[in-house]
Amino acid sequence: MVRDRVVEIFRQALAEGAAQGRWPSIEAGFSVEAPRDPKYGDFAVNAAMVLAKPAGKPPRVLAQAIVEAVRAADARHELAGLEIAGPGFINVRVAPDVWLGALERAVAAGADYGRTAVGQGRKVIVEYVSANPTGPMHVGHGRNAVTGDGVQSLLRWAGFDVTREYYVNDYGAQVQTLARSVHLRYQELHGRAITFPPKAYPGEYVKDIAAALKAELGDRYLDAPEREWLAIFRDRAVQHVLGMIRGDLAAINIEFDRWSSEKALYESGTVQRFLKVLEEKDLVYVGKLPPPKSKKGQPPPPPQDGDAHDANDEGVAASEDLTLFRSSSYGDEVDRPVKKADGTPTYFCADIAYHWEKRQRAELLVDVLGADHGGYVPRLEAAMEALGGSRKDLHVVLIQMVNLTRGGAAVKMGKRAGNVVWLREVLDEVGRDAARFIFLTRRSDAPLDFDVELAKKQTLDNPVFYVQYGHARLAAIFAKAREAGHAVPEFELEAARTLTAPEEQDLIRRIAAFPDLLSGAALAFEPHRVAFYLQETIAAFHSWYTQGKRTGERVIGPDPRKTAARLFLCRALKQVLANGLAVLGVSAPERMESPETRDIDAEV
RNA sequence: GCGCCCUUAGCUCAGUUGGAUAGAGCGUCGGACUACGAAUCCGAAGGCCAGAGGUUCAAAUCCUCUAGGGCGCACCA
Numbered sequence: 001m002v003r004d005r006v007v008e009i010f011r012q013a014l015a016e017g018a019a020q021g022r023w024p025s026i027e028a029g030f031s032v033e034a035p036r037d038p039k040y041g042d043f044a045v046n047a048a049m050v051l052a053k054p055a056g057k058p059p060r061v062l063a064q065a066i067v068e069a070v071r072a073a074d075a076r077h078e079l080a081g082l083e084i085a086g087p088g089f090i091n092v093r094v095a096p097d098v099w100l101g102a103l104e105r106a107v108a109a110g111a112d113y114g115r116t117a118v119g120q121g122r123k124v125i126v127e128y129v130s131a132n133p134t135g136p137m138h139v140g141h142g143r144n145a146v147t148g149d150g151v152q153s154l155l156r157w158a159g160f161d162v163t164r165e166y167y168v169n170d171y172g173a174q175v176q177t178l179a180r181s182v183h184l185r186y187q188e189l190h191g192r193a194i195t196f197p198p199k200a201y202p203g204e205y206v207k208d209i210a211a212a213l214k215a216e217l218g219d220r221y222l223d224a225p226e227r228e229w230l231a232i233f234r235d236r237a238v239q240h241v242l243g244m245i246r247g248d249l250a251a252i253n254i255e256f257d258r259w260s261s262e263k264a265l266y267e268s269g270t271v272q273r274f275l276k277v278l279e280e281k282d283l284v285y286v287g288k289l290p291p292p293k294s295k296k297g298q299p300p301p302p303p304q305d306g307d308a309h310d311a312n313d314e315g316v317a318a319s320e321d322l323t324l325f326r327s328s329s330y331g332d333e334v335d336r337p338v339k340k341a342d343g344t345p346t347y348f349c350a351d352i353a354y355h356w357e358k359r360q361r362a363e364l365l366v367d368v369l370g371a372d373h374g375g376y377v378p379r380l381e382a383a384m385e386a387l388g389g390s391r392k393d394l395h396v397v398l399i400q401m402v403n404l405t406r407g408g409a410a411v412k413m414g415k416r417a418g419n420v421v422w423l424r425e426v427l428d429e430v431g432r433d434a435a436r437f438i439f440l441t442r443r444s445d446a447p448l449d450f451d452v453e454l455a456k457k458q459t460l461d462n463p464v465f466y467v468q469y470g471h472a473r474l475a476a477i478f479a480k481a482r483e484a485g486h487a488v489p490e491f492e493l494e495a496a497r498t499l500t501a502p503e504e505q506d507l508i509r510r511i512a513a514f515p516d517l518l519s520g521a522a523l524a525f526e527p528h529r530v531a532f533y534l535q536e537t538i539a540a541f542h543s544w545y546t547q548g549k550r551t552g553e554r555v556i557g558p559d560p561r562k563t564a565a566r567l568f569l570c571r572a573l574k575q576v577l578a579n580g581l582a583v584l585g586v587s588a589p590e591r592m593e594s595p596e597t598r599d600i601d602a603e604v
Numbered sequence: 605g606c607g608c609c610c611u612u613a614g615c616u617c618a619g620u621u622g623g624a625u626a627g628a629g630c631g632u633c634g635g636a637c638u639a640c641g642a643a644u645c646c647g648a649a650g651g652c653c654a655g656a657g658g659u660u661c662a663a664a665u666c667c668u669c670u671a672g673g674g675c676g677c678a679c680c681a
Contacts, residue, residue, distance in 0.1 A: 034620080035624070040624070046623065046662095087661055172680075173680060174680075262681090333607075340679040342679080344679090346679060346680090347680070351681090370675095374609070375607070375608070378608090398608090398675095441617080442618095443617090445610080446617090447610085461630060466643090469641080473644085476640065477640050481640075483640090532628085535628080539628080539629090539645095543645065545641095545645080546636085546645035549637070549644090549645085550645080
């Protein structure tokens with residue numbers, strides 16, 4: 001907000017100067033940023049350096065002229081200092097009262113502080129999780145879920161009109177494999193000896209589903225041919241698994257506005273209609289898929305993982321005629337099939353139909369996908385463009401692997417080995433808050449080490465604990481203040497002017513920057529920024545607090561005016577922490593259970 | 605072989621979309637509590653931003669190449 005004012009004043013001054021022909025109008029834009037080092041002032045503006053070349057004048061000379069124009073534009077004297085420094089920066093010092101005004105606004109906005117209108121109400125669909133309904137969510141899905149939820153939350157805070165969406169892959173080979181797996185267990189429950197093939201789903205939940213089906217259907221489908229039971233078993237199994245997934249999501253506190261079913265896309269005729277559109281637009285043709293990329297006549301790496309979903313990968317005869325989508329004309333490497341040799345649509349076909357349909361409902365689409373789908377992105381973007389939009393209409397957030405560790409040692413897991421770590425297990429052990437926060441302590445496109453032991457620890461090296469403790473500590477201060485007879489602090493400019501210590505000034509600036517932080521993180525689709533901001537801000541608070549203990553300048557002190565001002569600062573800070581945690585879906589506790597208290601409780 | 609992502613302090617990672625002297629936490633060493641939560645804080649040491657070129661007033665950030673690591677390269681979803 002404060003920054004917005006600075007931008008506005010400069011923009012006005014630059015426009016006036018340009019109108020008078022003193023320098024060219026600024027098209028490329030200019031930056032107004034808080035410099036790393038506070039000695040350079042509150043904001044550094046690079047306008048003179050940007051204009052130097054088109055103006056044909058040295059940046060420092062230009063800066064001098066700009067400063068004069070800015071002084072003239074600053075009618076209300078909101079800027080207290082303008083200095084030219086370094087290669088041509090204009091360092092701006094904002095009048096102290098302006099900062100204090102930001103503090104006041106933070107408290108006045110309360111639980112809405114941090115909301116902005118940068119999204120202008122534009123419709124955006126964020127699709128995340130979309131785990132195949134073939135089993136419960138594992139830890140990797142958890143990272144996707146939390147990151148996606150952070151993204152949608154940020155977009156909401158930034159003023160976008162957000163729909164949270166889950167795409168259910170309830171059609172195709174994988175859910176059929178699930179159905180067959182269930183049927184095998186169903187036979188087993190009837191006392192039949194079965195051989196469980198490696199490609200079937202091994203999990204215990206498959207037995208649960210089989211038991212439920214046995215209870216419901218008896219032995220009706222025990223010896224029936226597959227075509228009689230496949231659809232029934234599939235639909236029942238998918239419903240059951242979706243129930244588990246909903247439970248997992250509830251456990252991590254995530255809800256969706258819309259569940260879109262792949263099967264429904266077929267049954268409603270959307271896929272067929274979409275294929276017709278592709279033909280009308282001449283985006284498909286019948287041809288042969290070029291042989292897979294390879295050099296020196298070497299065959300491409302064989303598709304050799306034993307994943308359960310590779311149910312029917314018989315070798316591919318590259319010579320058959322297929323219906324191909326002209327994705328290579330839109331930036332993809334090759335054209336991609338939309339129909340298989342047997343004429344049925346491919347997964348890709350339904351998926352772009354889905355994206356096409358989503359695009360009619362929203363201006364901007366966000367997909368949160370596992371990094372193993374990275375190679376899939378170009379063809380999705382190609383589809384966006386081919387269908388008359390822009391590849392920018394879709395933003396894909398890729399989520400890298402989670403390496404689960406326990407006290408530093410890797411916890412082995414992998415679908416192949418059948419030793420998946422379910423999300424629920426981790427949640428039960430470390431709690432929802434810790435899991436959510438730790439998933440966001442790393443950029444999403446880099447692998448994350450998740451240490452279960454660390455996540456449980458009640459010490460400062462556990463970032464969740466550290467931040468929550470800070471919030472609880474602030475709450476404790478208010479409890480103390482109440483006890484000492486201090487009213488809930490209201491803003492009073494005279495009192496607030498006593499907040500002159502460097503640590504206090506630093507905290508005020510952090511509080512004022514919170515809306516910018518959120519909108520920046522939203523536009524970059526990077527929720528981890530919020531997690532880092534919270535850690536840094538709470539560290540600044542702890543530092544100030546402890547400093548106060550040493551110097552005697554405590555929050556609650558002998559001077560009632562200073563006390564009121566500091567309490568007000570604490571109030572704003574607590575609000576910012578609570579809001580930041582709310583964005584991430586992490587609770588902001590009023591008090592923490594202390595180890596000592598727990599010990600005492602245990603003895604009693 | 606090709607494409608995408610990654611490489612920053614001993615370890616784990618940030619780095620405000622190209623800004624000034626690259627920052628945190630952990631670990632190491634040394635310090636700080638008679639009062640609001642020491643569950644905290646302060647200080648020190650620690651760097652050729654993987655390497656080499658280029659773009660410009662300015663590069664950890666953008667481009668090219670090289671080296672290492674991850675993922676992908678299906679008529680599967």
